[in-house]
Amino acid sequence: MAAESTLSKETILDTAEQVLRRYGDKTNVVDVAKVLRVSHGTLYRHFASKAALLEAVTERWLHRISLPLEAISNQHDGSSPERLRIWLETLIHSKQQSAADDPELFSIYTAVTSQGTELIENHVHYLITLLSRIVEQGVIEQVFKSGEPGATARAIFMATVRFHHPAHAYEGDVVTKQHDFELVWQLILAGIVRADTKL
Amino acid sequence: MAAESTLSKETILDTAEQVLRRYGDKTNVVDVAKVLRVSHGTLYRHFASKAALLEAVTERWLHRISLPLEAISNQHDGSSPERLRIWLETLIHSKQQSAADDPELFSIYTAVTSQGTELIENHVHYLITLLSRIVEQGVIEQVFKSGEPGATARAIFMATVRFHHPAHAYEGDVVTKQHDFELVWQLILAGIVRADTKL
Numbered sequence: 001m002a003a004e005s006t007l008s009k010e011t012i013l014d015t016a017e018q019v020l021r022r023y024g025d026k027t028n029v030v031d032v033a034k035v036l037r038v039s040h041g042t043l044y045r046h047f048a049s050k051a052a053l054l055e056a057v058t059e060r061w062l063h064r065i066s067l068p069l070e071a072i073s074n075q076h077d078g079s080s081p082e083r084l085r086i087w088l089e090t091l092i093h094s095k096q097q098s099a100a101d102d103p104e105l106f107s108i109y110t111a112v113t114s115q116g117t118e119l120i121e122n123h124v125h126y127l128i129t130l131l132s133r134i135v136e137q138g139v140i141e142q143v144f145k146s147g148e149p150g151a152t153a154r155a156i157f158m159a160t161v162r163f164h165h166p167a168h169a170y171e172g173d174v175v176t177k178q179h180d181f182e183l184v185w186q187l188i189l190a191g192i193v194r195a196d197t198k199l
Numbered sequence: 200m201a202a203e204s205t206l207s208k209e210t211i212l213d214t215a216e217q218v219l220r221r222y223g224d225k226t227n228v229v230d231v232a233k234v235l236r237v238s239h240g241t242l243y244r245h246f247a248s249k250a251a252l253l254e255a256v257t258e259r260w261l262h263r264i265s266l267p268l269e270a271i272s273n274q275h276d277g278s279s280p281e282r283l284r285i286w287l288e289t290l291i292h293s294k295q296q297s298a299a300d301d302p303e304l305f306s307i308y309t310a311v312t313s314q315g316t317e318l319i320e321n322h323v324h325y326l327i328t329l330l331s332r333i334v335e336q337g338v339i340e341q342v343f344k345s346g347e348p349g350a351t352a353r354a355i356f357m358a359t360v361r362f363h364h365p366a367h368a369y370e371g372d373v374v375t376k377q378h379d380f381e382l383v384w385q386l387i388l389a390g391i392v393r394a395d396t397k398l
Contacts (some may be wrong), residue, residue, distance in 0.1 A: 045310075154379065162361075
């Protein structure tokens, strides 16, 4: 039995992930408490409801997939268009990968997203902030047209929803999707790159 | 009892729509047969399965909402950017309206879409064909940059999925969505309009 006093949020979330991978959406707080060998009262002190537990699992999962995106936004290798493309492809790829390799957690993330929770709003806001750093750098380097980087970043994020939003994860075939992303990418580039820039 | 010999596809689909609005996804072919007062054998001769019936209802529904879009693509009033914007807004508005006013049929359309049926592929292909007429006209008038109108139209369609795909119909608030559409619209315009064009 886990010592209740040392029961950390991380331990609970690790266990919750395992249980969710096994039982999916049917998982209850009680199931997680059982595996942890603590009373469900103890667990409810950490997570007041099943919804709260699912959100916490999703939040940590989103944080994990955001780390490489944060790294790309903070480094300055390559041109701004190159970094922008790598950033978008990393986002798209990580979602595709999770949908394929971790379908249970992905389906919980999809459900939390469709409920329009504050958590998802904050996550989208955070991703757009990362994206706007790259756009801003491109504006400073006079590769991208001048303008408000936050607004441009939000436009780019919304224009690529087809490729990274969980609702579209299992839609269409990979080849068509890649081809469609290429078309949208060219449209975005044409929209943001200065006419006097040679790529 | 409807004379079986005169039972038209239109009559069946009219009735199926009514029944679907009442019983939603639980509707069976047998329920529709009952209301039409024909044997279900008769109905199965027209629609071999529930899936076939739902697809036929969705197909007619999609055809209905495509008519105004066809009209916009075929007329030549206003500038190409203006027509492009009206076309996109009409598409977005008709989906929003249906989601709000006709939730049962909209939910069937959403389900058929998520199954990636040929019907939906054809519908998307058709919409992109309509869109490419406007793009082509803009290229001819030298308002839009030269390029393959079909590819540009497909890029525009995919970049606006956030605003017209049924999976996003109930996501986010209307004001934010309108604001986000405006951002994406400006990005698209910046991408397709020739640098020497004054809008």
